[in-house]
Amino acid sequence: MPEGHSVHRLAKQFTSVFTGEQLAVSSPQGRFAAGAAQLDGATLLSALAHGKQLFLRFDNDRVLRVHLGLYGAWSFGGDATFRGASSIGAPRRIGESEQSADDGTGPAAYGGPPEPVGAVRVRLVSAHGWADLRGPTACEVITRAEENAARAKLGPDPLQPRPDGTEFVSRVMSSITPVGVQLMNQSVIAGIGNVYRAEVLFLQGINPWRPGRQLREDEALGIWTDTVRLMKDGVREGRIITTTVEARNGRPKRSAPNYVYKRTGEPCRRCGTPILRAAMAARTVYWCPSCQAD
Known part of the structure; x- marks a missing residue:
């Protein structure tokens, strides 16, 4: 199961490549169609990690809460402005893993996201890149108030800005x-x-x-x-x-x-x-x- 540092790296990557972008949100697998419909067309305001949970906050007062669990993983891709890892999570039975996106992909080679591979629960697409989520333990759309309630149940996060033991x-x-x-x-x-x-x-x-x-x-x-x-x-x-x-x-x-x-x-x-x-x-x-x- 990905530990807290991986989820914080995810939050940093989402902040870098998606914050301020209007996103097309879908559920190629179909299991998250109703949730995706609530987020489709909204703009990502911020991404926050607390422990092993990721909270993606949108401008319509909706939050995508994700817990990767044992098998969840995000994969990413895009043009030359879309920097970061190509995969973060626990893919393909090999345990926690992260793969570099340094593959030389540039704007000329980018024609939008590829066809979904496997059971993609959620797909986020901006003008410059995409992110696919597979196999999470938890994936739901909640309100900011519900996010606060979920975080209140968690203990202190060692990676908070000013960690106090x-x-x-x-x-x-x-x-x-x-x-x-x-x-x-x-x-x-x-x-x-x-x-x-x-x-x-x-x-x-x-x-x-x-x-x-x-x-x-x-x-x-x-x-x-x-x-x-x-x-x-x-x-x-x-x-x-x-x-x-x-x-x-x-x-x-x-x-x-x-x-x-x-x-x-x-x-x-x-x-x-x-x-x-x-x-x-x-x-x-x-x-x-x-x-x-x-």
Whole structure:
């Protein structure tokens, strides 16, 4: 499932290529025809990400709310003025992915959007480009008031303009629920997924099963601080990289992207102990039993 940094990259891309544009909105698949009709011909005012949810705000007081879920993805294309990634999401069973749009397409080659491929739930078309949405968990047209209500149910987003960990620290430390479960709860912190959960807990040396009430305040704040840093890296790089940059031959280099995620049985990059895994909160959690001992 795409984690919060990917949704923020989507919001940035929509802001760059569609804001201020009158859009033709359709549902080639047909499942979203009624929703598309409410947006067709409206102008996109802004795009906002909160955690794993994207809110596209239009000038008719309507908002397109999208949650990509496990299989959702956006694909994009257009003329030379239409810059950005060609695909952001979780396409084709390969997990979270992003593909560059640097294919040399120019104005002479652009003749409008191509014929829809596959089950396109929503298609947005401007004078210069297009965007197709496939396979989302949630896709609905709501009002601005309903957007505010939906966002009020979410926890703080580490990628908000001025991230403050106070609310997260209070929420995570007030519960006996294991911290590894709480980090997957979008009402505690919005945007963290399975990769960030495993990696942040490793960096902080915290066992996933430790109850939130047993965290020290500095540990809870450390989780928040590392999450902010790593997710900002993800927005900049377009992928999740959590390992520290090492200098080799005078040049920065990472030996691998992650410390523990999907490294079951492999030696810990810090202590050499085999990495463990177990089911937690309907997903698989990874940790080092030595570096993250109770």
